[in-house]
Amino acid sequence: MPKRIFVTRHRGAITWAVRHGLRARKVEMSNFDVASVAPGDVVMGTLPVHLIAEVNRRGAHYWHLAMDVPPEARGKELTADEMDAYGARLDEFRVTDLGSRTQSIDTPEAWEDSDGRPVLHLCIATGQALPNVMPIIQGAWDRVVVFASPTMAVQAERLMDVARREGERRGQTGAPILVRLPADGGYAATHQRVIAEVAKLRKGFPEYRVVLNITGGQKLMTLAFADALRSQADIIYCNTDRGQIERIDPPGADGLQLPDDLLDLATYLEMQGLRITRQMRCDDDEVMARLKSRERLTAMLALRMPQFDTGLQSQVGPSRRVAYGLAAALHDLAATAVDSTRATGKARTPRPFQAVQVAQLMEPFRVSADSRTLLQQLVKQGVLDESSGIQGGQLRVVFPDVAAAVYLSGGYVEEFALLSAAAIGLPVSHFAGNVGIDVRQARADRRNYELNELDLALVWRNRLLIVECKAGRALMNKSQDILNKSATLRDAVAGLHGSSWILSTSELSKTHLGDVMDRAALNRLTILDGAESLRDLPQRLAEWAGIEWQPSFRSWAKVLGGNSSRSAAKPARR
Template sequence: MTTTLHLCIATGQNAANFIPLKQLAAHTIWILETPDMQKQQSAKALSTALKSALPEAPIRTLAFDDSTPQAMQAAALQLACDELDGKDVVFHATGGTKLMVLAIHQQLLNLAAGQGSYRLLYADTAHQTLSWMGDEPRQEPMADVLTLNEQLLLRGYRSSNDTRPAAIQQRASERAKVTRLMGEKSAQIKGFLGALNFHARQAADGKSLVREFDYLPNTHSPAGKLLELAQLQGLLSIDENYNQITFASAEVAEYFCGGWVEEYVFLKFTGTLAPAQYTLGAQITHSVSKTSNEIDGIAVAHNRALIIECKAKKQDQAQDAIYKLGQLVKQVGGLMARGLYVSARQVSDTDRARAREYGVDVLAGEELATLSDYLRQWKDNARA
């Protein structure tokens, strides 16, 4: 039985190579690497992800000179005559320049005239399809094969932690009712949330944990119910006679001045995204640049990534956070990824417009109540 050799070109968007190789359970893989891709170590990233997904498949990387049309023609001819003659070859024509693909395709056509065979495959990640060209052209759906870890590996990243620490999970679960109420009732309590955030920030910054408010909300109002529930959970105590709230600790104050937003996202991830793979608070490091980043949340479904940034910053601080998230979407997620900026505070129209340019969606203030709907829609759109 002849073993099929899968030939692909290393590219900055290696998911288009990796997905069909994993879907087809490729037995033998050769990766062509141009000088530019060698500098970016794209072939290395692809090879690392493939070794994780297909540990039994031999993988070989070959240098390919794409400096001029003549160099490409010569490299393609040498590849076809010296390396691939007589073999059964599938050429993955998704990476590389058009000239490079045409040069290789022209030479590989000669295989079918000899003892070998040749098929061309194109992966369309935007439409989630694999298209076969040859004597019997056909198209098939792209399978949902990309894991969260493979997404990171393909982009040259490794994660130092791939699960949310148990202590944080436990703490988030214990105060889940308070967190959900703040997120799901954010429209009704937005006025009081601003005052609560201000006083919690003061307490978290080392000032007194006992904070005097101008007024405390009516016990029957949504904000009043929030305080009552928080007191039952032991997060704070209330002295109505003096309009005072005492936070249980500086850590609790940090929670009320914005930490609850990340826990709200965690709860919604857990309840909405399954069976999609996700993690929160991931520390990632790039294998080439050695730069490290923390990602508040990342999910992968149907071969596409969603990267989340959670903030409780003031409106005038949102711009930098949105820009940083846009860069992470490009560097970690690739062309098909989306970003989601989640904020307890409102975001200006200017920053929302800038976010759209970066491929980042925004849920801020009272929009937090729609997070579950957003995640479901993202999953559905990823499948399309």
């Protein structure tokens, strides 16, 4: 059972304690043995600071007998009445022994202004690396030290790569330092290792001021670091929700606001263990010339084609599957052409491209003027050969190349998304389309195989948005697979600081709406479906980025020549 010990040699203090009902064993200061203190005990009195620290280290509580004694009464033996008059009370304190400083007395650096000293930046490798990366890129430091448990070796190497490159950019010569933590990750072992390793670092860098980022690591590890270095280091925390580096110790210091453009797309993905294998960026003049030359066609396909001739029924491909509407027929024909080139057999031999594709109209149907205009635009823009069209109950399309078939099979939605992102004026290094990603280390057995592709990716305010683009009825036909993939990609690629949207050119039908939206809510996904949702995609991206939409920005209404005073867009489905 925990003990209560009242350590004092003053008779007045003993009388005061009895008067106030204190039940404790009275011990003279000369007879107090701190080695007898056990966890949970309560020691009361006026102990020297170093003994209080030892009491606390042993897991016991210390209650200090405190009073507001006037100068004329100091040094006198006080009575219980005088103690009451001076506000005698028991206040609990906790004291931590931070080590001997005797050897620092004659060290000039110990007395200089700490702001002018070089900085030793300490961080803890963790599964979520971005809160460690941002202070390294933004903060002031002269050397970086990465603490890592055995399970975080890979993450530590990524951090050191970033620190190495950032140091080179700043013209610093000192390489980052790796400190290995014990495997168990428990509080006591970590606490002792940190104290020992920091002592070594102080000997090696006596003139350096220590800054500790405690954002990384599991909870016990974070507590061990904070307890070991409290009052010895400036302790910071990267608050990604507020976009700030907060100062924990010393308390009351101002935080540092993180710039919105601190992380670009390549750096963000790198810290998630990924590399970009290919991408479509808006600083590529050839790419942008192609996208801009057909942006009005792209807008028509994304925003208007789903409404063209929805009653049209046709049979497509060898399986004679039925397509409903002009959009579905064109998508199926283009997809069939793309699939015709897929490699077959063990040798993975590519097949010849089947440029000509035909859909049989199932019943007499008068094609609308809008549909014929669209087909003419596809021919004019070089997506279809001039021999394409509706003739004798057939929809016949001829693609000049595979790229044209890829565009019509759904690539136009990705171009629509990329042009929407370009409209809000983000730096080109912060967004891209058709982003191929793979693990950072090249794999000899899968050199030509990417891990995955992001249709559109944007990084701003140090967060990642992944946009998945779906043409026609793809979201309705394969909703479970698409939603599961989007959620998995977000978690694996974006981590805790990302979100995922799904764009669908077709609006969800009542039959599919409930099921798809329930799955989307479960996976924390946002769905933009149909023309009413997609027409304001640039504005929605600007809102996500925290950028105020400017009248000078080019909207899709301007591209199409539509009326910009139309009603507000349909809210995104979440």
